[in-house]
Amino acid sequence: MDFLKTLHIDLNNEGVSTGSKWLTTTSEKIDSYSPVDGKLIGSVNAADKNSYQKVIQSAEDAFKKWRMIPAPQRGELVRQIGEALRKYKEPLGKLVSYEMGKSLQEGYGEVQEMIDICDFAVGLSRQLYGLSMHSERPGHRMYEQWHPLGIVGIISAFNFPVAVWSWNSMLALVCGDVCVWKPSEKTPLCGIACQHVISEVFAKNNVPEGVSCLLIGGRDVGEWMANDTRIPLVSATGSTRMGKAVGAAVGARLGRSLLELGGNNAIIISKNADIEMAIRGALFGAVGTAGQRCTSTRRLIIHEDVYENVKQKLTIAYSQLRIGNPLDEINHVGPLIDKDAVKMYESSIDACKKEGGKFIVEGEVLKGDGFESGCYVKPCIAEVEPGYKIVQHETFAPILYLLKYKTVDDAIAIQNGVPQGLSSAIMTLNLREAEQFLSASGSDCGIANVNIGTSGAEIGGAFGGEKETGGGRESGSDSWKNYMRRQTNTINFGNSLPLAQGIKFDI
DSSP states (O other): HHHHHHHHHHHHOOEEEEOOBBOOOSSEEEEOOTTOOOOOOEEEEEOHHHHHHHHHHHHHHHHHHHTSSSSHHHHHHHHHHHHHHHHTTTHHHHHHHHHHHHOOOHHHHHHEEEEEEHHHHHTTTOOOOOOOOEEESSSEEEEEEEEEOSSSEEEEOSSTTTTHHHHHHHHHHHHOOOOEEEEOTTTTTHHHHHHHHHHHHHHHHOTTTTTEEOOOOOOOHHHHHHHHHOEEEEEEESOOHHHHHHHHHHHHHHHHEEEEEEOOOOEEOOTTTTTHHHHHHHHHHHGGGGOOOOEEEEEEETTTTTHHHHHHHHHHHHHHOOOSSSSSSOBBBBOOSSSHHHHHHHHHHHHHTTOEEEEEEOOBBOOTTTTTOOOOBEEEEOOOTTTHHHHHGOOOEEEEEEEEESSSSHHHHHHOOEEEEEEEEEEEEEEHHHHHSSTTTOSSEEEEESOOOOOOOTTTEEEEEETTSOOOEEEEEGGGGGEEEEEEEEEEEESSOOOGOOOOOOO
């Protein structure tokens, strides 16, 4: 695996880092197996309590220096990180594909997403604007400004093993924060590779040790971070169950949490849709990353007049999917992350059938040459009713549910009738339908699209959702405010001390 050598990964002693320094630990090593071929890629160090404390102390010390560097200078360092990512795009993209299992094009795309957020953050470093306000008191001026928070803890999931870290860290860095990252224990080498890239840039610029730290570990490490009062903000991406635990722990100490959790995303296909476009959007949304995106399309809500046509075209499209090694660019669909994910896929199919779901494209676990890892499954399609319990849940696998509707009001009600609220879309050429979907009485999701699918967000827009998706926003727009604290300032430049609201307090 030449890409490991190119990324300078040393599997003997890496896993916990304060920047350029790798710490020794006493915990059992974490094994990383590729879902592509089932082979052991390597074993890496996992954080123990002692190394965790060293990382947090290093980050605390670094923050005192980092916050005093002017934001545009911090932006220049992030610009250099973006350039380094351009240099390593090919090997890092291959590592993402091999360790996680997504297609090579998606692996490259994830690294490109990191490059894009660096570019966004560089511009942001000169736009951390506050407001000025007119005071009701003569001889006074009021304004607000934004200051760095401190340590930002980042807990990311396996499905986007590098991009979500960059969404958080690049914004946090230009805001003057320092970062401690716990990547998924299912994709630890991707985290180690990113640590090498950023530490290489920081070493050239004499950046203090501790500005960007890495903690490989399991659930216990995430719990340490969530309960640590030295970490004012914990940004966590993952399941709703995990997010509830993190949110409760951080909230109990009155810290801040930024949660990007599960999605149960739907596309409404109107009778006024461009059907060919709708099929393409639904296909990538449902099977891209083997259905393991938080924005993956889980439900298609189809108008009764075009239902049979859409069903037929989808069935044909699914028959043409190529499943196999994701590093071979001829293939559309790679493996699920591990055998536990395969079990979840199988149990969801069984649950759907027990409720009365009719599979028009059957699912199965694939075996034989090229599928030795046991993680490859066939994307499948089932006809269901909105009230099925299984349809209320997010299944992180390529299972697509078809539902029928009569009116756009019915379709929106079905779309909104699940606990999650991340991404949504309507396929229609009817302006009234599109505007209704985007109105206050339309989609209740954080992302609502017209004539594109649910998957594939750009970094310029704030990313996140409502309800059990957690309410957090990452990446674009004004999400930088999550990583800073607001301060209101009043300056008296007059000769007297008038009180607000006209209060008199004379002696």
